[in-house]
Amino acid sequence: MRAYLLSVFLLVMVAFSLATTLEPWFQSWAGSRTQSDNVLQVALGDSRRMFARHFFTKADAYFHKGFYPTIYDRKEGDDDKAHIAESAHGEHDEEECAEDFLGKPKDWIDRFSRNFFASRHAHLGDADCGHDCCEKAKEGKGHDENCEHKHHEAGHHHADDGDADDDHDQPAKTGLEREILPWLRLSAEMDPQRVETYVVAAFWLRTKLGKVDEAEQFLREGLRANPGDCEIQFALGSIYYEDRKDIARARNILELSMMRWREQEARKPEPNILLLGQILNQLAKLEREEKNYPRAIQHYTLLKQVSPNKEGIQSWIDDLKTNLPPGAVTSPR
Amino acid sequence: MNPTTNSLGTVRLPEIAAEADRSGTLNNVFAIAGVVIKEMYRRKDFYVLFVLTALITLLMGSVTFFNQENIVRYLKEICLFLIWGASLVITITTAARQIPAEREQRTLFPLLAKPVTRNQLVIGKFLGCWLASGISLLLFYLFFGAVAGAKEHEWPVLNYFQAAVLHWFMLGIVCALTMLGSVVFDAPSSTNTIMLIVSVGILLIGRHLNKVALKLEEPAQTIVYAIYFALPHLELFDVRDLIVHNWALIPWHIWAAGLAYAVVYSAIFLALACLAFRRKAIN
Numbered sequence: 103m104r105a106y107l108l109s110v111f112l113l114v115m116v117a118f119s120l121a122t123t124l125e126p127w128f129q130s131w132a133g134s135r136t137q138s139d140n141v142l143q144v145a146l147g148d149s150r151r152m153f154a155r156h157f158f159t160k161a162d163a164y165f166h167k168g169f170y171p172t173i174y175d176r177k178e179g180d181d182d183k184a185h186i187a188e189s190a191h192g193e194h195d196e197e198e199c200a201e202d203f204l205g206k207p208k209d210w211i212d213r214f215s216r217n218f219f220a221s222r223h224a225h226l227g228d229a230d231c232g233h234d235c236c237e238k239a240k241e242g243k244g245h246d247e248n249c250e251h252k253h254h255e256a257g258h259h260h261a262d263d264g265d266a267d268d269d270h271d272q273p274a275k276t277g278l279e280r281e282i283l284p285w286l287r288l289s290a291e292m293d294p295q296r297v298e299t300y301v302v303a304a305f306w307l308r309t310k311l312g313k314v315d316e317a318e319q320f321l322r323e324g325l326r327a328n329p330g331d332c333e334i335q336f337a338l339g340s341i342y343y344e345d346r347k348d349i350a351r352a353r354n355i356l357e358l359s360m361m362r363w364r365e366q367e368a369r370k371p372e373p374n375i376l377l378l379g380q381i382l383n384q385l386a387k388l389e390r391e392e393k394n395y396p397r398a399i400q401h402y403t404l405l406k407q408v409s410p411n412k413e414g415i416q417s418w419i420d421d422l423k424t425n426l427p428p429g430a431v432t433s434p435r
Numbered sequence: 436m437n438p439t440t441n442s443l444g445t446v447r448l449p450e451i452a453a454e455a456d457r458s459g460t461l462n463n464v465f466a467i468a469g470v471v472i473k474e475m476y477r478r479k480d481f482y483v484l485f486v487l488t489a490l491i492t493l494l495m496g497s498v499t500f501f502n503q504e505n506i507v508r509y510l511k512e513i514c515l516f517l518i519w520g521a522s523l524v525i526t527i528t529t530a531a532r533q534i535p536a537e538r539e540q541r542t543l544f545p546l547l548a549k550p551v552t553r554n555q556l557v558i559g560k561f562l563g564c565w566l567a568s569g570i571s572l573l574l575f576y577l578f579f580g581a582v583a584g585a586k587e588h589e590w591p592v593l594n595y596f597q598a599a600v601l602h603w604f605m606l607g608i609v610c611a612l613t614m615l616g617s618v619v620f621d622a623p624s625s626t627n628t629i630m631l632i633v634s635v636g637i638l639l640i641g642r643h644l645n646k647v648a649l650k651l652e653e654p655a656q657t658i659v660y661a662i663y664f665a666l667p668h669l670e671l672f673d674v675r676d677l678i679v680h681n682w683a684l685i686p687w688h689i690w691a692a693g694l695a696y697a698v699v700y701s702a703i704f705l706a707l708a709c710l711a712f713r714r715k716a717i718n
Binding site: 172 | 498500501502503505506507508509601640642643645646647649663664668670671672673674676677679680681682685686689692693
């Protein structure tokens with residue numbers, strides 16, 4: 103009995119000694135998760151980035167009403183950039199959008215199964231029927247005189263192929279883009295360092311849902327997690343310029359964003375030229391509207407160096423040099 | 436006409452005897468099915484899973500994102516995911532334990548001496564499990580409809596009806612497959628595990644096996660394609676995306692064809708289960 107007690111006492115002492123040695127080392131270890139206040143980071147570690155990416159993709163799938171390629175549908179060389187992100191960056195490609203990743207049915211089970219899942223390209227808020235004319239009507243362009251769907255209301259939702267009940271009386275559903283927000287929020291929670299999430303969420307919040315305050319708040323949250331990030335600063339500057347019409351503050355933030363771009367991106371082997379173009383374009387528009395033509399010309403000159411549309415930009419510069427009113431100049435994208 | 440003698444020794448015409456046999460068969464099958472249904476509502480499995488589903492759904496529904504009202508699709512997706520998970524667990528665990536439990540508790544011999552034939556026993560157990568899963572599914576979908584309707588202010592009843600019935604018929608295939616498994620494998624735990632893996636596996640990759648096959652060299656391509664055609668495509672019945680994203684109704688003739696597909700596979704697995712059980716030594 104005495105031998106057992108002594109053995110237990112010895113083991114306790116060894117454990118205590120080890121703990122006193124290991125604990126300070128563990129506290130200062132770079133890989134320790136205890137340094138983080140974020141519960142998700144402690145629980146999931148780096149795997150949270152994978153989840154964050156999944157949730158971001160989920161938001162994109164929601165934007166397409168569930169019509170989304172799986173890993174089995176992707177072909178080699180496919181661009182895996184989310185459409186919601188492309189829209190936010192102003193590079194949404196309609197041709198790519200119209201592409202049907204499913205292709206023709208490979209067999210009868212494939213053909214049959216397409217009735218049981220989302221198998222047609224669509225976006226949130228689209229007229230569910232898929233008629234081009236109804237889409238135009240939704241945009242306020244109306245149906246043609248001879249159009250067979252001219253009695254359809256704009257933005258109506260009804261079943262395809264006439265096999266199910268039509269629902270023409272339902273009013274146009276606006277703000278359905280809200281449905282992507284939970285996944286973007288969750289993605290940001292999982293990986294606060296994923297800048298794209300803040301920029302994309304802020305874009306949809308302010309442009310489609312009119313939630314400018316929430317967009318700004320979310321971007322500031324992103325800035326706290328990613329101090330001095332030029333992309334978030336650009337999005338914030340755009341809010342002050344386009345939504346709040348606070349020109350002075352917008353100018354300051356956009357100029358700061360350009361400065362940060364030079365610090366962060368210019369050194370990279372493949373810098374984000376598109377972002378620089380967007381910042382310069384926004385600044386040039388702002389200065390042009392403020393009739394500060396020399397500054398606008400300066401920004402356009404810099405933009406010309408990075409833009410593929412050099413002739414177009416040169417013509418805007420020439421227009422400004424001849425002091426044309428700002429309204430006479432088309433907005434460059 | 437040849438007279439026939441029943442167990443009580445009375446003389447009857449063959450047509451009457453056949454009808455009496457049929458009604459006796461149905462009585463036996465429904466009696467066994469009734470016991471299975473009673474067993475389901477005596478056990479705690481369903482209640483636990485239902486409360487868990489309701490709690491998680493309501494908790495997720497109470498969250499607001501960016502002060503935006505009426506965000507509902509994520510909630511529908513989570514709720515349907517939980518319903519699918521819970522229904523699979525309920526169906527597989529219920530079906531897997533039926534025959535082994537009768538054998539373990541030694542109630543199988545008196546049951547078969549009633550007289551209840553082995554086929555009647557298997558069919559009765561299947562029917563009971565399928566109906567029990569249908570009852571639980573009905574409650575789950577009522578809850579789902581209430582939650583979605585409260586948030587969305589819409590009641591696409593026909594869409595929910597199509598989804599629930601497809602789901603129920605899919606559970607019929609799973610139930611029949613599990614009955615077959617419970618006859619082949621001795622322990623319910625191994626049947627549960629194997630059937631869960633098989634069902635989830637089919638749901639996840641069943642739709643894509645043909646694409647995988649086309650990327651393979653021969654003879655692997657033919658083998659994988661043969662598996663693709665032979666598999667019961669459970670994923671056909673998973674119309675959650677259509678419900679979550681408010682797609683239009685499935686054309687009714689396609690929907691009916693889907694149900695017929697489920698009936699065929701259920702019948703095949705049930706026939707195999709009956710065959711295996713008839714050949715199995717029960718002592």
